[in-house]
Amino acid sequence: MGKRPAPYPEIPAQPNFPEIEARVLARWRREKTFERSVAQRPASSGGAAGDNEFVFYDGPPFANGLPHFGHLLTGYVKDVVPRYQTLRGRRVERRFGWDCHGLPAEMEAERELGVQGRAAIRAYGIEKFNDYCRASVLRYTGQWRKTVTRAGRWVDFENDYKTMGLPYMESVLWAFKTLWDKGLLYEGTRVLPYSWAAQTPLSNFETRLDDSLRARQDPAVTVRFELLPEPSQGGDPLPTELLAWTTTPWTLPSNLAVAVGPELDYALLELDGKNGKRRVILGAACVQKFAAELGAARQVGSVKGRALVGRRYRPLFPFFAELAQPAEGGPGAFRVLAADFVDVEEGTGVVHMAPGFGEEDMEICRAAGLPAPVPVDEAGRFTAEVSDYAGMLVFDANPKIIRDLRERGALLRHETIEHNYPHCWRTDEPLIYRAMNSWYLQVSRFKARMVELNRRINWIPGHVRDGLFGKWLETARDWSISRNRFWGTPIPVWKSDDPQHPRVDVYGGLDEIERDFGRRPRDLHRPHIDEFLRPNPDDPSGKSTMRRVPEVLDVWFDSGSMPFAQAHYPFENREWFEKHFPADFIVEYLAQTRGWFYTMHVLATALFDRHPFANCMCHGVALDTEGRKLSKRLRNYPEPEEVFRTHGSDALRWYLVSSPILRGSDLAVAKDGKPIADVVRGVLNPLWSAWHFFCLYANADGMRARLGGGAEGAAAEAGSHAILDRYILAKTRALVEEVAKRMDRYDLAGACQAVAAHLDALNNWFIRRSRPRFWRARNADGPEDLDKQAAYDTLGRALETLCRTASPLLPFLTDEIYKGLCGGESVHLGDWPDPQKDGLPADPQLVADMDQVREVCSAAFALRRRENVRIRQPLRALTVAGPGAARLRPFVELIRDEVNVKEVRLEADSAGIASLRLQVNARALGPRLGKMTQKIIQAAKQGRWEQDADGNVRVTGEEFGPEGLHLEKNEFDLRLEAREDNDASRQGLQALPSGEAIAALDFRLDETLLREGLARDVVRVVQQARRAAGLHVSDRIRLGLQLPDSYREAVAAFEDYVRENTLATSISSLAAPESDAVPAQCFAAELEGEPVQISVEKAAP
């Protein structure tokens, strides 16, 4: 008999997953699998153009940083969903994008070039600076590509988009111009969060990114503002001062007013000072806080804030003293103003106002006709206007300012407070608030529409729509879109440089610029674009020039433009854009509700009156086990490269995608990566194990599974075991449907759970129960071979379908198995399983029955455990009694084998061993009977009920009257329970959890049963010896045994059994050893404490 060729790969039981992944990656690259998986799906299904596309937008990462753990998580989701949709037949194009502009790039360039600040950059040369930025932002693209590729993420790097590309930027200009034409842009002066370190204002949402709020210690001072006598009221009887509190002493030199709450009560205190009596005014509710300083003071009156409004005071500093004189009939500076926002929670109820440095200050002061001087330069240093502190960084000036106040007698209290203070997300330096000129998008005008359009978006998790994002939209403010920087899309506005001849031009594209300037920009970046000058057409003298304003656009304007700018819309691809907007799906981390999600929504609403994406998934943040953010500095996370090397990408993918982080919560990642190893153990190994089993036996038998249809037919032909075939195929169908349902809802974790549960059914039920069918010797075309073929067909089909179903979740492993199983093309080029075409029967009843079978077996095992009887010991009989028992008829063989009994009896009547318990269906009963429900539940629990011959059930008891209370059929279930006083002897009883049947195991043993049990014990030790000897599962052996008497007798009585189950061609007795030494070729073991020896010798086949 010649050796049959192995139809399947010879694979190890313990695979090296990283090695497999490397192989699969090489194959994908060689066979251009990704490209083909996209290309083979038509964009339209024959209906409307593009109707077969699933549109995915890839949020562009900042290009000049390296990919980190968080990117991997997002990347996996960005891969799983498109792979799934591709299987479903959709065309899913995936363009990678690079976010090139903005502060991150500029900061890095400043650092590396040693050029700090705007003035230094101008001196260095804007062109050289920007050239440096351009080169540096693409520095890590290679590393990105490598990591993303290694993670198995399929994305198109060739056809990527870059926000610094000319076409992209031209689309951004178009957006600006379009918004301008709609009247949604304006230029204005406002107080903005300003990063003096980065020398630029930030948008309100940039200050909210990540952990920009950080604890910081600052001085808090309480200062005295000395009121000037009020001649009209005859003057104050004594010198009087207002107390004000601030945590930004450096703004005091710019103080122009103080504000009080008009309706608040203020206390008038009198105290003795060095220079005689004086009076102090502060919020009545705040007096207590200043007990230390004002303890000796007497309250001599109280006054409403309203009454203080208009009073003048002496400026603390001389720098802006001239503003006390009203400019054009206004009231002038250094007066008490009214402001509703003033409260007495913090401070004194009197608020110092520096309109150049506070948003509310500016509003209040502007209403009072006051200017907003800003004596602080771009770098956060005082200007010459404030001569005493000129050149000092404002925070550094605090101590000197406080000292000067003290010397001047203007300081009441100096303390230090720790508070949360916003910091610059790029430089980590504290921000200041500063009046700036800026360009604004008037978001407040279409806020309501954004809220409306948001209702069309499906957010995952759902609460984000009306919660985090919805609430944020409702409070949206105008967006400061300009930055006083260099590396960005230029604001396309040209202004006349002569105010006598004003003119403003806005350009929305290269053609328009060429038309007016006579040449076409080849690069829209500064400084080139700044060189486009022309005479002002509105100036008859011809002397003034149109010059571009210096600002560039906020980088978030770039990324918000991604849906149209990536396609150079509207200059090209008009149709393409229409078909790819809005996106079907995007995913980023939760904080992008302030970033990319938000800016896309703003621009989509303003420009197109549409929502930009239909399904948006927000995931949480990965933290370490201490709850800290993952940081390079702390090295508190498993290195991705290391995980790839040890466990592989599929394990990491599964770990992340199956975790609650996808539902928006945070995930604690253990640095040691143990949970990832658990994925290997719990998911990858079992899947591999099933495949290994298949290969092992199929190769030994030289048989192939027939996958192309007919498996079901083959299963039907086969004998008694075919029910397992039908079961696993029906179970597989249920899996396919469950995973589809989950994936369609973007519940990736749920899909993982379904796959993991299925693996258990496949390995620990179908395969384990089917093993004898794979063991049996071939017998050319006998019934054994038909059954064997059916088993291979079924297992092959189950594996093949499982691979296709799980391929988005485990793209490497499933492709490796699929290729070995089916040959030919990658699993990722196939279709989602179709139960009809793939012959997967729908049989929920069979699946439910099999679940019941497993319950019966579990019950039997529990009974054995209770009685301390090992499973190898055959027992006389298992009885399953109850109305549900008959359904198990087709499974008796299976149960008999699994629980090791000689007979399985199914009986409808369980009266002898079980009693009935009434379980009322409260859901049905409640609406009908209301209050009575609880009493009925009580009665049922106490067994106060009767059943008549027709099966009618009445609960009895005084409260239900003499007749009792009749229950309708749908209002109760009768469940079986083991009877304490059962009439069976030596029987263990265990009710099934379903209550439909009760299992009774007969533990009475006789000589034969005992012997068989011992024979099985012998078989077990022989199997251990086989394994120890390194034999193949199908090798035949000559078996030698040296056993205690009882076992020898058992082997003699069950010799055939022992031979069959150990593949022994002969069994002989070994001579009793003369010493304790074990002969070299023998395997030593113990049976019930007695030493035994076994020799296994490979026999001819």
Added chain:
RNA sequence: GGGCCUGUAGCUCAGCUGGUUAGAGCAUCCGCCUGAUAAGCGGAAGGUCCGUGGUUCAAAUCCACGCAGGCCCA
């Protein structure tokens, strides 16, 4: 100060369109099988469902008020 989320077994989390006895995985304990897998399988133990009130015949689930944690906004 306001908003959103979270609070369930030792740990990580399901369940929460109200329905009697609250589940899973991991960890623990006990045991078992073994001609694929000991990186396996089974069984058991483990819970005032954060608290207090309320609605209801019935609350982990709905409502109110708290408490604790996270995030966001003032």
